Amino acid sequence: MNNVIVLPLLIPLVTAVLLIFCAKNIRLQRWMSAISVALNALVALFIVYQVDSEGIQTLHMGGWLPPHGIVFVADMLAALLVLMTLLVAAACLFYAFRSIGEEREKHYFYTFFQFMLAGVIGSFLTGDLFNLFVCFEVMLISSYALIVLGGTKRQLRETLKYMLINIISSTLFVAAVAYLYGTVGTLNMAHLSLRVAEVQQEGILSVIGILFLIVFALKAGLFLFFWLPGSYNAPPAAVTALFGALLTKVGLYAIIRTFTLIFYHETGGIHTIIGWMAAATMILGGLGAVAYKDIGRVLNYNIVISVGFIAFGIASASEASLNGAVFYLLHDMAAKALLFILGGMIITSAGTAKLGEMGGLMKRYPWIGWMFFIVLLALVGIPPLSGFLGKVLILQGGLQEGHYWLSGIGLLSSLLVLYSLIKVFMGAFWGDSPARREQQPVKIPRTAYGAAIGLTLIVILMGVGSEWVYSYTSQAGAVLTDPSLYINAVLKE
Secondary structure: OOHHHHHHHHHHHHHHHHHHOOOOOHHHHHHHHHHHHHHHHHHHHHHHHHHHHHOOEEEEHHHOOOOOOOEEEEOHHHHHHHHHHHHHHHHHHHHHHOOOOHHHHHOOHHHHHHHHHHHHHHHHHEOEHHHHHHHHHHHHHHHHHHHHOOOOHHHHHHHHHHHHHHHHHHHHHHHHHHHHHHHHOOOEHHHHHHHHHHOOOHHHHHHHHHHHHHHHHHHHOOOOOOOHHHHOOOOOHHHHHHHHHHHHHHHHHHHHHHHHHHOOOOOHHHHHHHHHHHHHHHHHHHHHHHHOOEHHHHHHHHHHHHHHHHHHHHHHOOHHHHHHHHHHHHHHHHHHHHHHHHHHHHHHHHOOOEHHHOOOHHHHOHHHHHHHHHHHHHHHOOOOOOHHHHHHHHHHHHHHOOOHHHHHHHHHHHHHHHHHHHHHHHHHHOOOOOOOOOOOOOOOOHHHHHHHHHHHHHHHHHHHOHHHHHHHHHHHHHHHHOOHHHHHHHHOO
16 A cells, blocks of 8 residues: 555645635735645645556555545556646646736635635545545535636526536436445446456446446536537636636546446447547537637647547547546646647737737737647647657557547547647738737736646657657556556555
8 A cells, every 4th residue: 555645635724724824925825826726736646656667556445455445546547647647736836926916916816716726636646436536526526616716607607507517417426326336336446347258248347338428528618518619708818717727637537548448348339439529529619610710619629639539549449549648638738738828928918819900919918829839839749749649549540440530530530639729820920910909018927837838848848758758658558558557556555
């Protein structure tokens, strides 16, 4: 057992509680939040090192051995996702320091920020389905507060829609957990894998598996993404960057873990459904991205496209595609956070979110322009940036499994990403400034530049050092393709 693996969950929880008592001291809140995230990132880095050198790490809370009690499991997939979560959170936090506004900071923004981190990290590390539900709820309740914080009319409207959708999905989640427990008598993920293989009730288990798919698809924005573009367009850019980088990824992680560990024994039917959902998500997300001329909407539909592309890798379920899905998931967390931070900086600089009212920003803000161009290329999958290897592996896996039509849609989605983001780049940075704009440039805080530069370096280094990064992501992929590695680490402790 390894007690260290509970620290990434414990640190933000303790920090969130402490921040409640210093809500009016903004400077202290910033320092506490920054120190907490930095310390947690070091802990996550140490866990990655431990998993690499010693194998999968487990912790049985209270000494209760599986399948009884609460278990936390850090395999390479969970460890890498926790580390990237904290790197992205650090960038979003620094961007929020000078952009979120003191009124929101005084009303517990940093407290909800830390609670949301605890929910996200707990979702990655838990080895129990019911505790996955609990961590989901911690994450979602915090996200409700972050969306509505500020109290504008649009925020209130979108928060109601967002809450209703997630209340429905959470109710279905509880029902699915209850049905599964009633069928196999356990909720420990490793033990579930064994029991599902033993129980001769394929019809019931298939229905339960589809119910889990609906729940996680709602949370990930896979096909059922109708709530996402409006809800993510309501809060400030720092919050949207955090949501775009993390929330949908938790849903995708849950799909990956559930259908490579628990329901992997008969993959044909459910994986076919995931493939169709992925195709529809990429197409519909791409159409939305090219149709709108509002930066927020364009970027939000780009989240949808990436969700569909990662789901394509899950549907193929080959070694190459799962390795690619893990690599691309990590890339997309950093790239989406950078994209939304830069989007927020563009809107602040231009004074509007409408592309038709922008222009000429490259002359005044060249750093923002070139960083946007870099992340654009990364999201399209141009080498040597971070999106290239993940896309190649997913497409390779799709072709190996005979998913030629899905691979074609995946390539088409890259063209739609290119078109939509080039449209933003040209509309915002090319041409002349509108006559109505003040001649004095808007000052962008240094913390915003620091956050964007840090994420840009991650996007570049993940691409240039892709061989080194792949040595870790392939370990994660090995556990996904061979569930016995996870099962033995948890049950044979």
